[in-house]
Amino acid sequence: MSDLYQLLSDVNVQARSRLSIDSFSVPVDYAEPDGPHIRIFLRNLIPLDEAKGSGIDAAESDLPYLLYLQGGPGFGVDLSFSVDLGNAVSSFCPHSREGLQDLTIYYEQASQEKTLWLDPRGTGLSTPITADIFQTKQMDDEAIAKYLKHFRADNIVRDCETIRHFLLDGKKDPEARKWTILGQSFGGFCAATYLSFHSDGLKEVFIAGGIPPMVDSPDPVYEALVVKVEERNRVYYAKYPQDVRNVRRILGFLEGNNVVIPNGGNLTVSRWLQLGLQFGSHGGIDRVHQLVFRAITDLDTFGKLSYGLIDSIQKTQSFDTNPIYAVLHEPIYCQGRRAGWSAQRVIQKNDRFVWEKVRLMSDDVPIYFTGEMIFPDMFEDYHHLRPLRGAAELLAYDEDWPMLYDKEALKKNQVKVNAATYYDDMYVDFGLVQQAASVIGNVEQLITNQSFHDGIRKHMESILTTLFELSKRERD
The missing domain is CATH 3.40.50.1820 (Alpha/Beta hydrolase fold, catalytic domain)
Known part of the structure; x- marks a missing residue:
C-alpha cells in the first residue's frame, strides 16, 4: 500500500x-x-x-x-x-x-x-x-x-x-x-x-x-428511457444507414458462432447490442459505428471477428470490473418494491429491440441497440458476473429495500x-x-x-x- x-x-x-x-x-x-x-x-x-x-x-x-x-x-x-x-x-x-x-x-x-x-x-x-x-x-x-x-x-x-x-x-x-x-x-x-x-x-x-x-421501482424509469434510446438509435442509423444491414449481418454471425471474449466471457447478440450504452455520451454513436465497421471488415477479410476487435469491445464494457454497476443498477430505484428485471420486461414490449423478431423482418429493418440497462443474461455473458448470478436473482426479487x-x-x-x-x-x-x-x-x-x-x-x-x-x- x-x-x-x-x-x-x-x-x-x-x-x-x-x-x-x-x-x-x-x-x-x-x-x-x-x-x-x-x-x-x-x-x-x-x-x-x-x-x-x-x-x-x-x-x-x-x-x-x-x-x-x-x-x-x-x-x-x-x-x-x-x-x-x-x-x-x-x-x-x-x-x-x-x-x-x-x-x-x-x-x-x-x-x-x-x-x-x-x-x-x-x-x-x-x-x-x-x-x-x-x-x-x-x-x-x-x-x-x-x-x-x-x-x-x-x-x-x-x-x-x-x-x-x-x-x-x-x-x-x-x-x-x-x-x-x-x-x-x-x-x-x-x-x-x-x-x-x-x-x-x-x-x-x-x-x-x-x-x-x-420512484419506488425502476419500471417508470425504463418506460421513459426506452423512448430516448429509440430516438438515439434513429439518429445512429440516419447517420450511418449502411449499418442497418451491417449490424444485422454481425448479429447473424454471433448467433451462429461461439465467440469468446479474452477474459472468458461470451460475445453474444445481447452483449453486442449493449454497445448502445455509448449512445448516451458525446461521440458514442461514432464509436459504435467504428466497431461495426471493424467487425464487417473482419468478416469480409477473415470470415470471423479478430482478437483486436473483440478485445476493444471488452474494454468498452465495464461490468466485469465494476460488478456493483450490474447487480445494483435496478435496485438503486427500489423503495419497498422489487425490481424484477425491469429493463428486460420493458424492452421486450418493443419488437425493434428483440433480435428474434427483427431477424424475421426485411433486411432494411434496423435492430435497435439497448441503453443503460441490465439483463439477466449478462450474468452468463460476462465472465466475472457469473459467480454473482444467484445473488443478482435474489436481489432482483427482493422487496425489502429501505427508503432513499x-x-x-x-x-x-x-x-x-x-x-x-x-x-x-x-x-x-x-x-x-x-x-x-x-x-x-x-x-x-x-x-x-x-x-x-x-x-x-x-x-x-x-x-x-x-x-x-x-x-x-x-x-x-
Missing part, C-alpha cells in the same frame, strides 16, 4: 494543488456498528498558495471542503478527471476573471476550496467488490446478496456523514462544520438522499445530470441546489427529472440540449460557470 500512497501523493496537479489520501473505517451495516467494517478512501486535493489567487489569506486547515460524489453506481473516482475538475473548481475564478465579472465574492473563495474525492464503498480503493473476493470468502448466494444490499446511496451518504463529522466537528463555527457536495449522475442521486436525511451537514449542493426520479428519499423533507429543503439538467439525457429521463425537481425545494436548473449525460466532462467550463452563477444570483 505504501507504493500506492507514494504514487498518488506524487501526482503534480499542474503545479496548482497537492494531493493527499485518507482512509476511514466504517461499518458495513450501520445498524450493527460493532459488526464487520470496511475502509473508505478519500483523496484530498488542496490548492497551493500560488493558486488561491483571490487575495484571501486562509490557513489550509480553515479552507472549506467541496466533496465530489462519483457517478455509477459502482465506480471509483477517475483520478485524471478529479485532477481536471479539481483544478477547475480550485482555480476557476482567478484564472477566468475577465469572463466572470458577475461572480460574487463567495465563488472567489471557491478558489480556496479543498476538493475531496470519495471512492464510494465497494469501489476503487474502498474495500472493492469483485466476484473473486466472494469466492475467496466462500460466501453463498444469500450471503452475497445480503452483503451487497449495503452498497446503495443510503449507506454511501452515511459514510459521507461519518467522514464529515471526523473532519469538521472540531470547528467552532457551526457553518464551518458543513460542506458543499457536487454529485455527477448517480452522485446526484446520493445528493438527494443526503438532502432527505442529513441536510444539516450541507452548505450547498451541485448536481450534474443526476436529479433522481422519485423523504419527499416531505425535500419539499422543505433550504439548502441551495444548483443542477445541470440535460434535455437529451439517455440515462436520466428529462420528464422524470422535472417531476423530481418540483418536489425538491430551493432548486435551480441549467437546462440544455447542448450536452449529453457526460456534459460536465465535455463542457466543464461552461457548465461550472453557469452553476456558479445560479448559486449566487438574486431573483428579480
